[in-house]
Every structure is written in structure tokens, then in C-alpha cells.
Amino acid sequence: MNRAFAATAVNFIGLQALWPVAVIGAVRQWAVPAWSVVMVMLVLLWALERNWRSDSRLLLAGALGCVLVEPLLMLTGLLRYAAGGGAWWPPSWIWSLWLGFAVSFNYSLAWLHQRPRWAAMLGAVGGVVSVSMGIRLGAASAPLGWLPLALCYALLWAAVVPLLAAMSRREWEKAP
Incomplete structure (x- = not known):
């Protein structure tokens, strides 16, 4: 098995594990399991592919997305997390989701580049399904109702x- 395929497989498995681990952990007020998934995934990815520069830029983009998007949702009253965070600062497990998701565009989500x-479409549908399931499992609530949150999330x-x-894609095009 070549290293690129192995890295993509590691990322796919890590991404599939991350969401339930983060959300169930949030319900139980455990942030460590979600961060453990992200850290193990990154260590394995970098051992296989050594794309740490490109991955770091996507991790930074994920962190920036978290800083910009989550407070907007929280301050408008569209979304309230059950545990962690604050009135406008997202909880730790949300950060792990943003970072794990962002880095996946170099691996298992690279097929979306073109x-x-x-x-x-994946963002709109997947975002609404994801937040809806998180609410259903008790990790968050929609104080203004599901429909306004779903429309905003989409x-x-x-x-x-x-x-x-x-x-x-730009990172890939810059690579030697």
C-alpha cells in the first residue's frame, strides 16, 4: 500500500471517528477523547505523508473558521452548546471538529478540489445533518428553533x- 493511500485511509477513518467521539464526549463533558482522535490522526498523517506545512495552513484555516463562524451562531442565539465554551467562545470539542475537518481536504475530502x-451541496446538507444530530444527542440546542438554525447552517x-x-487545492498546486 502506498503512503498517500494509507494517509487518505487514516484520515477517512479518523474523520468518521471524530464526530461521534466529539459529540458523545460533549454530552458527557469529555473533551479529551475528541482531541485524542485529532492528535492521533495528525501524528499518523505526518508519519505517512509529511505534509505538515500544507496541513498546518488548513489547521489554521479551520481555527479561523471556528473563530469567525461559531461566535456568530452563538451570539445570535441560533446555537447553544450544552457544555464548555462560553456565551460566545466555542467549546473545546467544537475546535477539534473544525481542525479535523479542515485538514481532511488534503486527504479524504481532496476529491472536492475541482x-x-x-x-x-455537501456542506449545506452535511452541515444541517451534523448539527441536527448533535442537537438530537444533547450536545447543543437551537434556542430560536431548528429552521432558522438549519437555514443559517446550510x-x-x-x-x-x-x-x-x-x-x-491551491496548496496542492504549489507543492513540488
């Missing part, structure tokens, strides 16, 4: 996913 419409994630895919 497909901005698919990226927007619009935000329809923009965020193509932006992350485009950023990753």
Missing part, C-alpha cells in the same frame, strides 16, 4: 466547504 458545486457550510477545498 468540484465546488458538490462541495457546496448557507454557512455551503460557503465554508468550497473555501476549504479551494484552499487545499
